[in-house]
Amino acid sequence: MPAGTEPLPVAQVPASIPVDEPVPLAGEPAGASRSSNRLGAVSDGRRGRTSGRLKVATGQGEAGSESDVTGRIVSQGDAAIIGNRPHEAIDAYQEALKRRPGNRDLQAKLADARRLAVEIQITEIETGADQLAAAGRVHEAVAEWMRASQLSASIGRREGILNKVDSAQRGLRRRRAFRRSVAMAILFGLTLVSVFFYTPMVHRDYIARPKYESILAQPDSLAKATALRAFAVDYADPWWWYIRLFSILEEHGRYEIPFTADAAAKAEELEQSLKIEDKDRSERADADLLISVEQFADDAANAWADVKTAALAAADRLNDPLRKAAAKVVADRADAELTKAGAVRSTLNAALAAGDHVQALAITEVMRNRHPRAGDLLDGLPLPALVTVYDADGAGDPAGLRITADGVQVAPGRICRYADRDVVVEISATGFLGERLVIHADPKPGEREHRKPLHPGRAWTARLPGTNWQRLLVSGQRLVAVGPDAIATVSGIDGAGATALKRSDIGVVSAQKDAHWSWLAPDGSLLSSSDGVILTLRWQDGVPQKEAIARRGLLPVTGFAEKELTFQPGKVLQYVIEPANQGAELVAYHGDRVDWRYAKLDVKNQTRQPAQMFAHAQRLCVADDFELHVLDESGDNIGPTAFSAMRIGPVWPLDGGNVVVVRTGLGLDAFRIDRLPLSKLEFPITAGVIDMARRGDDLLIVGDDNRLHRVTWDKAGNGGGGAFVARWSLVLPDGRQPKSMPVLGDGKVGVVDQLGAFNVLNDADGDFIRRYALSPVPSLPPAIIGDRVVLLNGSELVALHLPPNAK
Structure with a gap:
């Protein structure tokens, strides 16, 4: 025995394991022929080759009682395997592993013993399931087969067991299905028999007896x-569906209602008895019927159509010729x-069809x-x-x-x-929106009055590119x-033919982001952008077109x-004129060079x-x-002329720029600037100015005296030197007061009053034409062009x- 190896005491061998048969170990005499099969069963040389597994299991090279006991335990397990007792072999091998772990x-x-145990268990379960199926206990057999298939590790065997399950379930x-078909056939037969016997x-x-x-x-x-009579006809035959359903039974497929x-x-007896009574009753009925018809005709509450119908019906029913003629x-x-x-x-x-109401x-x-x-x-x-139609704007x-x-x-x-239906009234007038009035059904007598206002109609609408508009002009x-x-x-005729001249259309690279137009000369000849580009414009049929680039600067200009020279x-x-320090200055350029600069302009x-x-x-x-x-x-100030008060509006040039009109806080100042020294002109309106408009040499002024003033510059006036002429001054109709947005148009002028309505007057004499109720009041003055506002x-x-x- 190698050093350090201690044999197990004999007392440690379980009493259940017999030890009377020794197992050859490594110390056995040479020449002994021993071998074991795959599961470790010991056999002689005729059973197969000698395995080295036994040597390892018995601890070859060791001596003593411990090795002998382990060898005997292994031999018992091998014997159990040969005897097809896997559970005993499992217990023996587990005991040997405790002595030889690893x-x-x-x-x-x-492992082989456990697999054998499982195979035996599967075989037992499958055999028991087959017996259950043979005894007719199919559901229990299916459950057992399913359990056996789950335990089997062999694919082929598992498929064989599942085939048995599938066959049993089919x-x-x-x-x-057979039992269900038999039940349905029985139920249908019982139903058909019940219908045949119980329907009659x-x-x-x-049904018939009650x-x-x-x-x-x-x-x-x-x-x-x-x-x-009707009962005898209706119940003479069975129900039609009964006859069709049981027509195969011939005479048995019908039944009778007694x-x-x-x-x-x-019915025949009653009809015979009634004929005798009717003859006596007929005479009395004819007399009573004629009397009732004559009384019905004399009653004023009865319509003639009803009287005629009753009389003709009585004539048909009367038997006596004289009474029949009286009814007619x-x-x-x-x-x-x-x-x-x-x-x-x-x-x-006919009057209604002709419209003569x-x-x-x-x-x-x-x-x-x-x-x-x-x-x-x-x-x-x-x-x-009574339908009254009027102009909503009071014109x-x-x-x-x-x-x-x-x-109609x-x-x-x-x-x-x-009284019983609505009347749809359509109203139209030249230049007005069409209106519809529905006069609802009303059975009450008496005249019903309806008032309908008319509003000016839209001639056309058009949409412009953008929203930040500053002026609306007519060209x-x-x-x-x-x-x-x-x-x-x-x-201005139909709103068509829209054009738009944008900063991006002039072919000059922008010097700043989002460059835009900043100034249009009062006469429309010059146009400036926010990045200092100045154009000269040519107007073709009212459309501005780029003529030339007059200057390329850097700052927006207003002149x-x-x-x-x-x-x-x-x-x-x-x-x-360029901006400078929140104000402005006049700069003279010779090419790109500043020739002189005038910085004394006082602009807020x-x-x-x-x-x-x-x-x-x-x-x-x-x-x-x-x-x-x-x-x-050279930029020298040679003749400054002060205004009567601070300017509060644009300076309007008249007479080709020879005369200017300035709106100040105290009224209007007018100057002649085509000669030196500058001369202040007499203006015919002394009232303060709330708002004003100019077109050519014509002025329309809203005064603080609640009057509208029409003034014209007359070149031939004042002996040829020119003078302002007051053409008319008036108060608006209905006590309206002019307040803002004066407009000069072709033969017409307009102004917004204190109630937000736009009043249109004749330019020649100030005669009132009409007014428009504006809601809301627009931010820019309207434009008058032809017969459009x-x-x-x-x-x-x-x-x-x-x-x-309509005058």
Whole structure:
């Protein structure tokens, strides 16, 4: 025995393991022939090759009692395997592994023993399931087979077991379907038998018998006889579906209702008895019927149409010829009255068709008073209504007024309405929006008054590119909207042909981000951008077009002039008004070089109220907020002229720039600037100015005296020196006060009053034409072009008709 190896004590060997048969170990004499099979069973040399597994398991090379015990335990396990007792082998191998832990041969023997145990268990379960299936306990057999398939590690064996399960389940389904079919056939047969035997009973005892007994209980003999006849016919045959269903049974497929023959016989008896009674009753009935017809005709509450119908019906029922003729006389009388009423109603309908509602209402009164018994002819007679149409803006009666009632043209004023239906009234007038008035059904008598205002109609609408518009002008037959985004135009006739001149359209690279238009000269000849580009414009049929680039600077300008110097021939200077320190200054450029700079302009807000420049032969006139600066070609101020107060509006040039009008806080200042020294002109309006508009040499002024003033510059006045002439001054109609947005148009002027309405007047004499209620009031003054008033709301142009008035 190797050193350090201690043999196990004999007492440690379990008592259940026999030790009377020794197992050859490594110390066995040489020449002994021993071997073991795959599961470790010891065999002699005839069973197979010698395995080295036994040597490892028995601890070859060791001696002593411990090795002997382990070898005997292993031999017992091998014997159990050979005897097909895997559980005993498992216990033996586990005991040996406790003595030789980690021995691979013993572990392999233990694994083989466990597999053998499982195979035996699967075989037992499968055999038991087969026995259950043979005994008819299929559900239990399926459960056992499923358990065996789950334990089997062999794919082939598992598929064989599952095939048994599938076969058993198919058998179950076939048996279940067969049982269901048999049950349905039995149920159908029972139903068919029940229908065959119980239908005649139900038809006879529960339907026909109660019906027959209820007819016999009727007190009226005539009604009873009629009902018995109908019963005999209705119940003569079985139900049709019963006959078709059981037609194969021939005579057995029909049944009879026994009450039908009795019903026919009793009906015959009742009819015979009634014939005897009817003859005596007929004479009395004829007399009573004629009396009732004559009394019905004399009652004024009964319509003639009803009288005629009753008389003709009585004539048909009467047997006596004399009484029959008397009934026809009553019918003829009623027919004559209906003919008269029908003629009147025809005249009424003709008046309605012609649209003569006044005559129709008169005929209606005749119809009601003279023919109160006309019956249906009185239905739908018109009732009076009064429709008053007026101009919503208070401009007088609308011209070209046209009214239709239910599609028929009628005269303004009284029209027909009805008690049982609505009347649709369509109203139109030249230049106004069409209106619809629905006169609802109303049975109450008396005239119903309806007032309908008319509003000017839209001639057209157009949309402009952008919304930040600053001015709305008229150029020939086109409208011009001025704003930083574009100079946009549309046709004033129909709003078509929109054009837009944008900063990006001039072919000059922008010197700043988002460059835009900043200034348009009052006469429209010059256009400047925020990045200092100045264009000269050419207007073609009211559309601005780029003519040339006058200057490329860096700053936005509000004035520009280019002149050759009088005393330095060949030298050309460009004069521009540029912003400087929140104000403005006049700069003279010779090319890109500053020739001189005039920085004495007093401007509070160059953006909102910029300085303005007017060029003459040898001098420049520049208006700031407080005075007119007169500069020579070298930039010297040679004749300043102060305003009467601070300027609060634009400077308007008249007479080709020879005269300027300045709105100040105290009124209007007018100056002649084409000669030195500058001379202040007398202005005919002394009232303060709230707002004003200019077109050419014409001015429209809103005064603080609540009057509207029309003034014109007359070149020939004052002995040829020119003078202002007051053409008219007036107060608006209805006590309205002019407040803002004066507008000069072609032959017409306009102004917004204190109530937000735009009043249009004749330019020649100030005669009031009409007014428009504006809601909301636009931010820019409207434009008057031809027979249109155009409003700019955001980016939408809306042209309203300017309707004529009926004087």
